[in-house]
Amino acid sequence: MIDFYYWPTPNGWKVSIMLEETGLQYRMVPVNIGKGDQFKPEFMAISPNNRMPAIVDHDAPDGPLPVFESGAILLHLAEKSARFMPTDRVGQKETMEWLFWQVGNLGPMAGQLSHFVNYAEGEHAYSKQRYANEYNRCLGVLERRLTAREWIVGDAYSIADIIAWPWVLIARPLGQPLDEFPNVSRWRDAIKQRPAVQRGVDLGKELRRTGPRSDEERRMLFNQTARSVAEQVRQ
Ligand SMILES: N[C@@H](CCC(=O)N[C@@H](CS)C(=O)NCC(=O)O)C(=O)O
Numbered sequence: 001m002i003d004f005y006y007w008p009t010p011n012g013w014k015v016s017i018m019l020e021e022t023g024l025q026y027r028m029v030p031v032n033i034g035k036g037d038q039f040k041p042e043f044m045a046i047s048p049n050n051r052m053p054a055i056v057d058h059d060a061p062d063g064p065l066p067v068f069e070s071g072a073i074l075l076h077l078a079e080k081s082a083r084f085m086p087t088d089r090v091g092q093k094e095t096m097e098w099l100f101w102q103v104g105n106l107g108p109m110a111g112q113l114s115h116f117v118n119y120a121e122g123e124h125a126y127s128k129q130r131y132a133n134e135y136n137r138c139l140g141v142l143e144r145r146l147t148a149r150e151w152i153v154g155d156a157y158s159i160a161d162i163i164a165w166p167w168v169l170i171a172r173p174l175g176q177p178l179d180e181f182p183n184v185s186r187w188r189d190a191i192k193q194r195p196a197v198q199r200g201v202d203l204g205k206e207l208r209r210t211g212p213r214s215d216e217e218r219r220m221l222f223n224q225t226a227r228s229v230a231e232q233v234r235q
Pocket residue numbers: 009010011012033038050051052053068069070071103107111220221
């Protein structure tokens with residue numbers, strides 16, 4: 001059994017989709033990030049970066065194994081299930097490259113853009129444009145990669161696709177309708193058709209927020225510093 005620490009957001013969907021794709025047995029443990037569950041000591045022991053997703057694999061060979069960071073989690077699950085990872089060395093190397101690309105480029109840029117689109121009030125035009133440009137640049141990188149190839153690595157759907165897809169799913173609300181990226185658009189639609197992907201995105205949808213974030217949620221999520229996190233953990 002796998003405990004899956006989750007809240008329905010693009011970063012959470014990377015892992016809910018992988019769990020649904022592999023059919024591995026899991027139970028979802030909600031981490032309400034607006035209420036501060038990410039600062040609970042028992043969660044921080046699993047995910048020291050106070051971010052979900054995270055898992056604990058209770059069936060790992062050496063006993064319960066905690067894993068944080070979506071890229072590390074997908075690698076662990078690919079290894080465990082022997083699925084969605086090429087078996088040749090070049091394919092494995094390319095999968096690593098695109099996993100690191102997602103967690104170091106597409107994800108953070110889209111995440112910051114989402115913050116400026118959804119939450120920043122006042123005069124933030126420069127910052128918003130900076131992240132919009134970087135997100136757009138990342139979509140261009142993906143567009144070139146997907147020209148004349150169906151999937152990001154090799155000739156099969158893999159964890160390289162699974163990790164990149166959720167932040168492309170929400171391109172339109174981030175202000176990028178994908179008109180200039182026909183290959184990304186085709187790839188996004190093909191993945192969206194997969195039943196496991198639909199189940200992954202639907203996981204915990206009843207938990208999803210409706211309406212704007214409350215002041216309390218904003219206090220929890222924004223303006224985090226080393227000291228504020230240490231104080232939250234001590235409470
Ligand atoms: N690099 C991380 C990003 C995870 C992340 O940013 N998670 C956000 C939700 S989308 C979170 O848990 N936020 C809690 C907080 O900001 O305190 C990954 O890919 O796993």
